[in-house]
Amino acid sequence: xxxxxxxxQDHQRxxxxxxxxxxxxxxxxxxxxxxxxxxxxxxxLEEDGNTLLSGTVVDQAAxxxxxKKVRDLGIPLLAVNIVGRSIAGDP
Numbered sequence: 001x002x003x004x005x006x007x008x009q010d011h012q013r014x015x016x017x018x019x020x021x022x023x024x025x026x027x028x029x030x031x032x033x034x035x036x037x038x039x040x041x042x043x044x045l046e047e048d049g050n051t052l053l054s055g056t057v058v059d060q061a062a063x064x065x066x067x068k069k070v071r072d073l074g075i076p077l078l079a080v081n082i083v084g085r086s087i088a089g090d091p
Contacts, residue, residue, distance in 0.1 A: 019086035024053040024066065027076035038066060050078060056086040 024041070030051040032043050039062065041055040057063045063080075070077050 019056050019058045020082050021055065021084045021086055022053075022057050022063065023079070023081045023083050024070070025078040025080075026051050026053065026070055027078055030075070038069060041066070054083070 025046075027050055029045055029049060030043055030053075035041060035043050038053055039055075039057070041053040044052040044054065046052055053066070057066065067077065067080070
């Protein structure tokens with residue numbers, strides 16, 4: 001194979017079960033009372049009327065659990081982004 005795409009390089013860089021910081025953008029407004037149900041992610045209402053869930057997710061299984069909750073509520077998912085690696089001791 002002659003070269004790797006950026007996506008493949010990112011996958012290799014984040015391989016494993018290390019905690020990562022995610023931003024999950026969903027359509028519509030979700031109140032702060034949902035934070036505990038969404039594994040203590042911070043809930044930020046954006047000016048465009050959408051909601052940003054952000055925080056440390058311990059592994060891929062936990063991420064899929066959060067995305068399942070979004071699906072179960074029937075809320076359209078707009079984006080999921082890794083914004084960095086979790087620093088030891090961060091929630």
